[in-house]
Amino acid sequence: MLTIALPKGRIAEETLDKFEKAFGEKFVFEDRKLILKKSGFCFLNVRNQDVPTYVKYGAADLGVVGLDVLEEKEYDIIKLLDLRLGRCKVAIGLRAGEELDWTKSEIKVATKHEVIARKYFEKKAMAVDIIKLYGSIELAPLVGLSDCIVDIVETGLTMKQNGLEVGPTIMESSAFLISNKNSYYAKKEQILDLREKIEEVL
Numbered sequence: 001m002l003t004i005a006l007p008k009g010r011i012a013e014e015t016l017d018k019f020e021k022a023f024g025e026k027f028v029f030e031d032r033k034l035i036l037k038k039s040g041f042c043f044l045n046v047r048n049q050d051v052p053t054y055v056k057y058g059a060a061d062l063g064v065v066g067l068d069v070l071e072e073k074e075y076d077i078i079k080l081l082d083l084r085l086g087r088c089k090v091a092i093g094l095r096a097g098e099e100l101d102w103t104k105s106e107i108k109v110a111t112k113h114e115v116i117a118r119k120y121f122e123k124k125a126m127a128v129d130i131i132k133l134y135g136s137i138e139l140a141p142l143v144g145l146s147d148c149i150v151d152i153v154e155t156g157l158t159m160k161q162n163g164l165e166v167g168p169t170i171m172e173s174s175a176f177l178i179s180n181k182n183s184y185y186a187k188k189e190q191i192l193d194l195r196e197k198i199e200e201v202l
């Protein structure tokens with residue numbers, strides 16, 4: 001049995017669709033159920049940011065999660081396969097027409113991605129005050145909470161409709177199949193076989 005943590009929502013559905021194509025079985029979470037057991041798989045329906053936690057502690061052997069979430073956690077986890085789902089980038093957002101003032105002694109950055117943002121500005125030797133938010137990040141510069149944001153950009157519409165402009169890209173992201181290290185060594189054959197079957201249907 002392989003236990004696989006999936007991030008609630010579209011990515012979970014798209015991943016289950018790949019499993020259906022790879023194994024010829026229908027995989028659907030029933031109503032409010034958080035566990036789906038079928039054909040040697042146990043799928044867990046968890047919050048996006050919680051996927052690496054289930055995998056790190058071995059509660060799940062495998063998981064599916066955006067590279068941005070994985071980078072943010074800095075856990076020692078194996079990346080098995082780029083599923084090429086949920087493609088997006090992490091980028092800086094600025095008030096339209098403005099540029100980052102690199103001469104400022106400290107820039108206020110609002111973000112859900114604290115680690116990624118901190119590393120980016122550290123490399124540029126910029127002093128930043130990272131303000132952690134949990135959503136609606138685009139609002140922060142509009143009401144003076146921050147000078148800029150670091151956030152996910154998919155179509156760019158959210159920034160545009162809120163008077164922001166997409167600035168420099170920090171990283172590209174997509175959903176990856178990931179593995180717990182111990183599980184990988186203990187169930188290597190099973191896991192590599194799964195990886196191959198999924199890769200074939202991508």
Ligand code: PRP
Nearest residue numbers: 135136151152153154155156157158159
């Ligand atoms: C993400 C992100 C942006 C939006 C970007 O939010 O934080 O707000 O999507 O997409 P776009 O470039 O296509 O407009 P999400 O929907 O994940 O919700 P959240 O802010 O609650 O995390």
